[in-house]
Amino acid sequence: DQQVKQNSPSLSVQEGRISILNCDYTNSMFDYFLWYKKYPAEGPTFLISISSIKDKNEDGRFTVFLNKSAKHLSLHIVPSQPGDSAVYFCAARSGGGADGLTFGKGTHLIIQP
Amino acid sequence: DAGVIQSPRHEVTEMGQEVTLRCKPISGHNSLFWYRQTMMRGLELLIYFNNNVPIDDSGMPEDRFSAKMPNASFSTLKIQPSEPRDSAVYFCASSFTGTDGGYTFGSGTRLTVV
Numbered sequence: 001d002q003q004v005k006q007n008s009p010s011l012s013v014q015e016g017r018i019s020i021l022n023c024d025y026t027n028s029m030f031d032y033f034l035w036y037k038k039y040p041a042e043g044p045t046f047l048i049s050i051s052s053i054k055d056k057n058e059d060g061r062f063t064v065f066l067n068k069s070a071k072h073l074s075l076h077i078v079p080s081q082p083g084d085s086a087v088y089f090c091a092a093r094s095g096g097g098a099d100g101l102t103f104g105k106g107t108h109l110i111i112q113p
Numbered sequence: 114d115a116g117v118i119q120s121p122r123h124e125v126t127e128m129g130q131e132v133t134l135r136c137k138p139i140s141g142h143n144s145l146f147w148y149r150q151t152m153m154r155g156l157e158l159l160i161y162f163n164n165n166v167p168i169d170d171s172g173m174p175e176d177r178f179s180a181k182m183p184n185a186s187f188s189t190l191k192i193q194p195s196e197p198r199d200s201a202v203y204f205c206a207s208s209f210t211g212t213d214g215g216y217t218f219g220s221g222t223r224l225t226v227v
Contacts, residue, residue: 043218
């Protein structure tokens with residue numbers, strides 16, 4: 001039973017346009033959500049996060065939106081750049097940070113010139 | 114800071130052999146996590162430690178897998194005996210409990226069991 005789902009294995013976006021990556025979760029106990037970015041042969045790196053008490057968090061070109069009623073979050077990248085091509089993982093946790101993160105399977109974002 | 118350091122980067126071993134993966138977390142971090150990444154299952158949490166104590170090992174797939182954290186600066190994940198289905202990338206990550214910045218991951222160990 002997958003508690004964090006990323007239903008799009010891949011996404012192709014033209015450079016300069018908006019990239020929108022989606023994530024759904026099923027566990028109502030999750031109170032903190034994160035996005036990680038992963039390049040080949042490297043470990044995932046933290047990108048941006050959002051607490052369940054908020055519905056939006058912005059950091060430069062990256063914005064995460066949380067819709068708790070729908071158990072859905074999304075990552076917006078504007079404008080998309082070639083260096084954004086990577087696999088993006090959605091993750092969630094409960095328990096105030098002492099517990100492990102539950103990850104989605106990832107979405108491979110490809111930015112086309 | 115050098116980040117989370119994992120060794121070896123690559124490991125190829127024969128079925129039935131013992132494999133030991135190593136991890137050095139970031140100094141000052143008090144939580145350590147072992148993850149496994151496969152195409153089929155994505156990133157799975159195997160086990161995590163808080164203050165060197167194993168908290169949840171429910172993700173460890175079988176008794177062939179074991180993990181230790183003898184001190185705050187070192188952890189091992191052992192597979193004995195190894196099987197071809199254990200082939201995956203194994204990641205170690207560390208964090209300081211209560212921070213909002215997520216984990217810091219190592220570069221992973223790519224394990225191939227033939």
